[in-house]
Amino acid sequence: xxxxxxxxxxxxxxxxxxxxxxxxxxxxxxxxxxxxxxxxxxxxxxxxxxxxxxxxxxxxxxxxxxxxxxxxxxxxxxxxxxxxxxxxxxxxxxxxxxxxxxxxxxxxxxxxxxxxxxxxxxxxxxxxxxxxxxxxxxxxxxxxxxxxxxxxxxxxxxxxxxxxxxxxxx
Numbered sequence: 001x002x003x004x005x006x007x008x009x010x011x012x013x014x015x016x017x018x019x020x021x022x023x024x025x026x027x028x029x030x031x032x033x034x035x036x037x038x039x040x041x042x043x044x045x046x047x048x049x050x051x052x053x054x055x056x057x058x059x060x061x062x063x064x065x066x067x068x069x070x071x072x073x074x075x076x077x078x079x080x081x082x083x084x085x086x087x088x089x090x091x092x093x094x095x096x097x098x099x100x101x102x103x104x105x106x107x108x109x110x111x112x113x114x115x116x117x118x119x120x121x122x123x124x125x126x127x128x129x130x131x132x133x134x135x136x137x138x139x140x141x142x143x144x145x146x147x148x149x150x151x152x153x154x155x156x157x158x159x160x161x162x163x164x165x166x167x168x169x170x
Contacts, residue, residue: 020091022154026145028083035076043069043166087142089158093167098142100132110140114165121155131155 030038046069050062085105089096096112110133118134129151131143143151 019093019165020089020158022089022158024087024089024143024146024154026083026085027150028079029146030076032080035080038077039073042072046163085145089142091161093156093165096133096162096165098140100142114162119159119162121151121156121159129155 022144029056046065049062050065052080053059053061053065081103086101088099089115090099094114096114097109098112099107099109101107112133112135116135120131120132120134122130123130124130130141131146131151131154132141134140143154146154
């Protein structure tokens with residue numbers, strides 16, 4: 001599961017009335033340590049192969065291998081940079097806030113009244129589930145980077161907590 005959740009129910013204090021907080025992050029298959037290990041092994045293999053090709057006079061192949069290694073490293077770095085993007089939902093008895101934090105740039109917060117917002121799990125034309133919040137004629141789609149199973153799992157948990165917030169609203 002690539003969304004983390006913390007919940008507080010009746011024990012919420014007046015200083016922190018959050019009843020539900022979920023941080024949605026995209027799945028990444030390599031940790032930073034695994035990335036470094038992969039790059040060391042890959043660079044070693046490129047160095048050995050490049051040296052062998054250079055030794056037999058095929059220096060363009062060695063140059064190509066070096067460029068391929070550099071491009072591979074750059075692609076992974078861009079992927080890790082994009083991994084810093086996340087979305088956070090905070091649900092209190094009187095407010096629902098969706099905060100989008102991009103990989104670079106300022107965060108954007110969207111606030112809704114939990115009593116009036118409609119949470120929807122629909123299926124897009126591609127057949128994949130889509131999460132959205134609708135209020136006052138405006139729809140905000142979120143969690144696009146989650147897998148289908150993660151969206152369904154999150155939808156169950158969030159719909160339950162949104163219903164609880166509506167039921168217990170003062």
